[in-house]
């Protein structure tokens with residue numbers, strides 16, 4: 762029996778991830794060869810969209826063990842298991858530096874676009890999505906043709922994402938992480954710590970997929986914790 766994309770998609774969902782698209786890599790994509798030297802023929806991205814996969818993580822041993830980086834460790838365990846089952850290699854966004862260019866790969870895999878915040882925006886999920894890994898395969902799977910909706914940022918009136926940060930961490934030069942961190946450590950950042958990044962929450966796209974406060978707060982706190990190490 763040959764493994765097809767449908768089998769992989771089902772297994773990805775059973776593992777608690779969302780299927781985030783696929784592509785046939787070209788040299789410019791910077792996808793590494795497989796460990797045995799063979800070129801990678803198909804890259805499958807997996808991740809999270811909205812709040813849909815959060816409960817899979819919340820029910821995991823990693824979420825309860827009190828050790829650092831629970832989401833990364835849960836993602837690593839699930840991705841490694843998937844890779845083994847499908848004779849693929851696992852590539853992870855948090856392994857670096859150097860980092861695998863996940864945002865570049867994401868744009869090759871499906872219709873997502875750079876937003877003014879640096880995060881990629883999805884026409885349906887807005888800013889509420891992320892990546893947990895890539896599966897690199899030696900086989901060339903058949904992929905459906907893409908039907909890309911345009912970037913929502915093109916028609917956005919007023920760009921509220923750029924006007925909402927309480928400490929103006931988004932500048933003409935991009936995201937100033939040190940300014941954000943300073944804000945999160947002061948009274949100005951209390952709402953972000955409790956309910957998620959105010960700039961991200963201000964985007965009108967994909968509001969019905971916005972993370973619940975517990976998930977959004979987890980990400981802001983994890984970001985702050987990692988910057989403090």
Ligand code: B12
Nearest residue numbers: 854860861862863864865879880881891892936938958980
């Ligand atoms: C280093 C890093 C950061 C750094 C610097 C970001 C930067 N200026 O590049 C810091 C620590 C500041 C950061 C912050 C955040 N990050 Co970050 N980060 C990364 C990481 C690990 C590597 C990025 C990189 O350098 N790649 C190497 C280059 C060569 O790859 P590339 O794809 O070609 O490069 C793209 C990025 O550099 C991007 N970019 C440029 N400027 C900015 C600015 C910001 C804020 C971001 C997020 C991206 C970004 O544009 C490039 C072209 O597409 C990626 C994971 C990954 N492996 O890609 C996550 C990643 C980009 N981060 C992500 C997220 C969600 C965040 C946070 C929201 C925190 C969080 N975990 O929730 C915050 C944003 C701050 C906030 N207050 O909300 C997501 C983005 C998902 C999406 N929808 O696009 C990623 C993909 C991780 C993931 N698991 O999904 N991040």
Ligand code: SF4
Nearest residue numbers: 876914917921922964
């Ligand atoms: S608020 Fe507007 S410009 Fe900002 S990310 Fe959302 S759609 Fe794009």
Ligand code: SF4
Nearest residue numbers: 926941953958959960
């Ligand atoms: S988390 Fe809060 S302080 Fe940091 S960039 Fe987002 S809105 Fe600004």
